[in-house]
Amino acid sequence: MKILVTGGAGYIGSTTAKALEEAGHTPVILDSLLSGPRAFVRDRIFYEGDIADRPLLRQIVAEHPDIDATIHMAARIVVPESMEQPYVYYRDNVAKSLELFDELVALGKPRVLFSSSASLYAFTEAFVVREEDALDPTSPYARTKRMMEQVLEDMARATELRAVILRYFNPIGSDPDLESGVYVREPSHVLGQLVLAATGLKDEFTITGTNHPTRDGTGLRDYIHVWDLAQAHVRAVERFDEVLNAVHAPSVVINIGTGEGVTVRELVSSFERVFGATVPVSEAPPRPGDAVGAYANADKAAGLLGWKANLTLDDGIASALAWSKRRHEVLGE
Ligand SMILES: NC(=O)c1ccc[n+]([C@@H]2O[C@H](COP(=O)([O-])OP(=O)(O)OC[C@H]3O[C@@H](n4cnc5c(N)ncnc54)[C@H](O)[C@@H]3O)[C@@H](O)[C@H]2O)c1
Numbered sequence: 493m494k495i496l497v498t499g500g501a502g503y504i505g506s507t508t509a510k511a512l513e514e515a516g517h518t519p520v521i522l523d524s525l526l527s528g529p530r531a532f533v534r535d536r537i538f539y540e541g542d543i544a545d546r547p548l549l550r551q552i553v554a555e556h557p558d559i560d561a562t563i564h565m566a567a568r569i570v571v572p573e574s575m576e577q578p579y580v581y582y583r584d585n586v587a588k589s590l591e592l593f594d595e596l597v598a599l600g601k602p603r604v605l606f607s608s609s610a611s612l613y614a615f616t617e618a619f620v621v622r623e624e625d626a627l628d629p630t631s632p633y634a635r636t637k638r639m640m641e642q643v644l645e646d647m648a649r650a651t652e653l654r655a656v657i658l659r660y661f662n663p664i665g666s667d668p669d670l671e672s673g674v675y676v677r678e679p680s681h682v683l684g685q686l687v688l689a690a691t692g693l694k695d696e697f698t699i700t701g702t703n704h705p706t707r708d709g710t711g712l713r714d715y716i717h718v719w720d721l722a723q724a725h726v727r728a729v730e731r732f733d734e735v736l737n738a739v740h741a742p743s744v745v746i747n748i749g750t751g752e753g754v755t756v757r758e759l760v761s762s763f764e765r766v767f768g769a770t771v772p773v774s775e776a777p778p779r780p781g782d783a784v785g786a787y788a789n790a791d792k793a794a795g796l797l798g799w800k801a802n803l804t805l806d807d808g809i810a811s812a813l814a815w816s817k818r819r820h821e822v823l824g825e
Pocket of ligand 1: 498499501502503505523524525526527528529541543544564565566567569588607608610660662663
């Protein structure tokens with residue numbers, strides 16, 4: 493199959509492009525390089541441009557009339573930045589995606605897989621979330637994701653568009669050959685901060701929030717290896733029509749997580765075990781907007797996609813550590 497991957501120069505997009513290739517498919521990348529590095533495009537079919545550039549979309553489809561589906565990953569993704577610059581987030585994530593979807597329908601390319609996020613879920617004392625559970629997106633970034641889910645659901649009802657919406661939990665690690673990974677120099681997510689502290693690029697790792705209603709007071713996440721996440725996309729494009737037929741609907745939402753919740757303290761101890769040394773740790777109050785967290789009920793992914801996560805938390809940690817050693821080489825920094 494030939495798959496248009498918007499945001500294919502990004503962390504998850506480039507890993508998914510590789511997984512598609514390994515499964516015998518051909519990714520066609522559309523990315524503006526707003527944040528993704530050119531090095532992650534490698535030798536793939538690549539169009540440098542914006543998702544809302546309709547003439548460019550027409551050119552891509554004219555040059556690749558055999559595109560079977562689009563994986564729409566291109567987005568701005570930094571939560572604090574979305575609080576400071578809501579306009580650019582709503583413009584880029586919502587308004588530009590609308591142009592993309594409308595043009596894809598006009599071009600007769602109605603299958604869309606959309607990258608949504610577990611950050612949409614409302615807090616629940618059970619911590620485990622199913623797709624139909626209550627939502628409460630707390631940042632402009634998360635609200636753009638929810639709006640796009642609603643846009644897709646409405647367009648799927650009214651037009652030829654068909655949507656498979658994947659709600660990702662917390663991706664970690666790199667692809668097996670360490671060709672792509674988290675490319676920002678100072679990642680803000682927990683594992684990235686741990687790697688910085690372990691490799692001496694930061695003095696210590698700070699646990700932000702120790703009074704959450706979790707088993708040890710620290711935030712809880714469902715860490716999914718990015719290679720497993722990439723495989724979920726391969727399954728979703730391969731089974732696209734089958735999945736929607738099975739649910740008798742023009743769109744569907746599917747959690748993509750491991751089904752296991754891990755607290756920050758648990759992550760630190762796993763990290764120290766894999767790393768083979770302790771990491772200096774301090775504690776601080778939660779940052780504004782920090783979520784307590786949740787983990788996925790991943791039954792729907794198993795049933796509809798025949799997919800479940802295979803790699804362990806330790807695999808993800810080892811992969812992130814290995815990538816941190818190779819990162820500068822791949823990025824040419
Ligand atoms: N990383 C996570 O923890 C996480 C969790 C849940 C969901 N997601 C979603 O997954 C997707 C991929 O995330 P990522 O971590 O790989 O992010 P990323 O920033 O590495 O990748 C996004 C890519 O989109 C490109 N892009 C942005 N705006 C564009 C535009 N208007 N036109 C063309 N290209 C554009 C960027 O250059 C970048 O390469 C995003 O939609 C994100 O919201 C990510």
